[in-house]
Amino acid sequence: MPGVAGRSGRKPKPAAKKQLAGNPGKRALNKDEPDFGAVINIDPPEWLIGPGRDLWEHLAPLLCAERILQATDIQNLEAYCTAYGRFRDGQADITENGITVMGAQGGVVKNPAATIINEALKQMATYGAMLGLDPSSRQRLQGPKKPGAGNPFAQLLGQR
Numbered sequence: 616m617p618g619v620a621g622r623s624g625r626k627p628k629p630a631a632k633k634q635l636a637g638n639p640g641k642r643a644l645n646k647d648e649p650d651f652g653a654v655i656n657i658d659p660p661e662w663l664i665g666p667g668r669d670l671w672e673h674l675a676p677l678l679c680a681e682r683i684l685q686a687t688d689i690q691n692l693e694a695y696c697t698a699y700g701r702f703r704d705g706q707a708d709i710t711e712n713g714i715t716v717m718g719a720q721g722g723v724v725k726n727p728a729a730t731i732i733n734e735a736l737k738q739m740a741t742y743g744a745m746l747g748l749d750p751s752s753r754q755r756l757q758g759p760k761k762p763g764a765g766n767p768f769a770q771l772l773g774q775r
Contacts, residue, residue, distance in 0.1 A: 651686045655679055662695060668670035683747055691745045698738035713759075741757025 638644060656679055659671040675692065678684040684692065708728035718724035744752040 625700055643667070653679075653682045654684045654686060654689065657684070657689065659696070662722070663693070663696060665700050666703040667696040670699045671696045674746075678746060688746065691742050695739060695742035695746060695748070698735040698742065702735035702739065707736065 657675055659668050659675070671692065674696070675684065678688075678692070705728040709726055709732070710713060712728070714726055714729060715723045718727045729757060740749070743749050744750075
């Protein structure tokens with residue numbers, strides 16, 4: 616509902632991310648924010664096969680290394696990889712059968728795989744944003760500060 620307090624506008628950044636960024640807004644941080652525990656290593660689900668499983672095996676270690684993946688985010692990664700698998704299957708079908716196919720009445724119709732691809736891409740955009748996998752979502756994520764990423768003039772003044 617538009618205009619409802621706390622529901623409109625940009626999604627709030629987690630308190631841990633604000634702390635890592637040095638709390639640039641200087642507002643009070645939510646000390647009671649739940650922490651569901653960072654996932655350090657996770658195997659793909661047994662049912663995930665093909666390109667979706669390959670993507671999981673590529674992405675999961677990257678997300679775990681950056682401490683982005685928490686226990687409550689696993690289903691988002693599952694949904695993302697599943698949608699990617701459907702996207703790849705749809706692309707294979709269009710490559711094999713073309714963008715148009717013969718319909719039940721004998722006329723030429725759009726290949727149903729095109730609809731599957733479109734829906735999978737929308738799902739990938741949604742779940743990928745939740746995981747910080749697209750450039751704009753990645754900008755909102757803040758990882759730990761890199762060594763030496765402080766004030767460049769502090770070294771000149773003999774400070775750290």
